Amino acid sequence: MWSGLFPAVNENEGLRKMELLRLKDKVIVVSGGTKGVGRTISEVCGREGAKIVIGGRDEKAAKEAIRNIRTLGSEGIFIHTDLNSVEDCRKLMDGAYEAYGKLDGFFNYAGITPVSPLDLCDQDTFDAVMNINFRACFFCCQQAVKYMRMNGGGSIVLTGSAHAWGGQKDRAAYACSKGVLRTLMEHIAHNYASEHIRCNYLTLGWTATEGEVSLRQSQGESEAELRRRAAEILPMGRMCERSDYVEAIIYMLSDASAMMTGSTFRVTAGEYIG
Numbered sequence: 001m002w003s004g005l006f007p008a009v010n011e012n013e014g015l016r017k018m019e020l021l022r023l024k025d026k027v028i029v030v031s032g033g034t035k036g037v038g039r040t041i042s043e044v045c046g047r048e049g050a051k052i053v054i055g056g057r058d059e060k061a062a063k064e065a066i067r068n069i070r071t072l073g074s075e076g077i078f079i080h081t082d083l084n085s086v087e088d089c090r091k092l093m094d095g096a097y098e099a100y101g102k103l104d105g106f107f108n109y110a111g112i113t114p115v116s117p118l119d120l121c122d123q124d125t126f127d128a129v130m131n132i133n134f135r136a137c138f139f140c141c142q143q144a145v146k147y148m149r150m151n152g153g154g155s156i157v158l159t160g161s162a163h164a165w166g167g168q169k170d171r172a173a174y175a176c177s178k179g180v181l182r183t184l185m186e187h188i189a190h191n192y193a194s195e196h197i198r199c200n201y202l203t204l205g206w207t208a209t210e211g212e213v214s215l216r217q218s219q220g221e222s223e224a225e226l227r228r229r230a231a232e233i234l235p236m237g238r239m240c241e242r243s244d245y246v247e248a249i250i251y252m253l254s255d256a257s258a259m260m261t262g263s264t265f266r267v268t269a270g271e272y273i274g
Contacts, residue, residue, distance in 0.1 A: 021049050022049070022250055022256070023045055023048040023050035023253060024048070024049035024050070025049060026049070026050045026104035026105055026253070027050065027053065027096055027102050028052055028053070028106070028107065029055060029103065029105070029140075030042045030052060030053070030055065030106075030107045031083065031092065031109055031110040031140060032111065033056055033062065033107075033109065034054060034056040034062045035056075035210055036207075036209035037204065037209065037242050038110070040242040040246065041107055041109065041246070042069065043069055045105075046069030046074040046075075048250060050105070051074060051100050052066070052074070052077075053077055053078075053079060053099065054076060054078045055079050055081035055092040059078060059080060077095070077099050079091065079092050079095040083110055084131050086135070086139045089140045090139060090140075090142075090143045093106075093143035093144050093146070093147055102150070103148055103151060103154060105154055105155045106140065106141070106157070107253065108137045108141070108158050108159055110133075110137075111132060111133045111177075112128065112129060112133065112174075113215070114128070114173070115170045115171070116172060117169050117171075125173060130173065130177055133178065133181070137158065138184060141199075144156060145188070148197045154197055155197075155199075155252060155253050156188060156198065156200075157201075157249060157252045157253060158181050158185050159181075160204065161175075162204075162266075162273045164178035164179045165272065166273060167179075181201065185201040185264075193261050196258075198261035199261055199262070200252050200257075200261060202252065202264075202267065203264060203265060204240065204245065205234070205239070205240040205244075205268030206230050206234060206240060206269065206271060207244075208223060208227060213226065233271075235270030239269070240268070244267055248265050252265070
């Protein structure tokens with residue numbers, strides 16, 4: 001069986017090393033990388049060998065994440081980013097390029113989820129949602145494309161939601177913001193594939209992030225009660241955890257998905273809203 005042609009290797013050790021190198025030396029920007037899924041992905045990408053640029057406002061949380069990334073053998077930086085500012089969105093990508101000389105990946109996680117049905121949504125709420133969830137992402141992608149073009153390509157992963165297919169009644173502006181991100185994803189995928197700049201959309205399910213738990217607690221529901229209620233509603237019987245998204249995101253940011261663009265991944269525990 002081909003003995004003598006290749007040196008003997010421990011198969012499990014070889015697989016482990018391959019896994020740890022899936023993002024080796026890539027430079028990846030994570031917007032909203034200080035909390036929730038964003039922080040988890042920042043640290044996991046670091047574990048996979050990437051240099052991480054965290055954009056956000058919570059410097060303390062970002063420094064904790066970067067310390068964790070360094071203990072895993074990689075490196076990262078924090079760039080204070082107010083996503084209400086288009087200039088800050090551009091500076092996030094500029095800072096990544098200035099620090100590391102290239103940009104390979106962008107994971108857009110930052111977003112807000114206010115409770116507001118169509119008939120009660122005021123302009124301030126609408127503008128806040130669209131500014132963070134769509135406008136900021138649009139201009140981050142604009143600048144990311146600029147640097148990925150210089151690098152010969154790259155991967156952009158936009159965070160979506162099951163609400164994008166219609167949405168619950170109390171999430172009108174949020175649902176619209178996630179729907180328009182799908183259009184942005186398809187626009188980038190269609191128009192920049194020839195430059196090897198890829199863009200895909202990850203539909204996240206109902207997840208017990210800090211923001212979701214805080215929202216429900218403000219409504220008088222504990223985390224335990226939230227989880228029990230979600231388990232009764234979701235077809236697969238439990239809420240999604242941050243770890244459920246890791247492999248999908250690593251795949252989309254890695255060279256393993258080099259021929260995939262314009263795709264929608266669903267990790268939603270079977271949840272459909274619409």
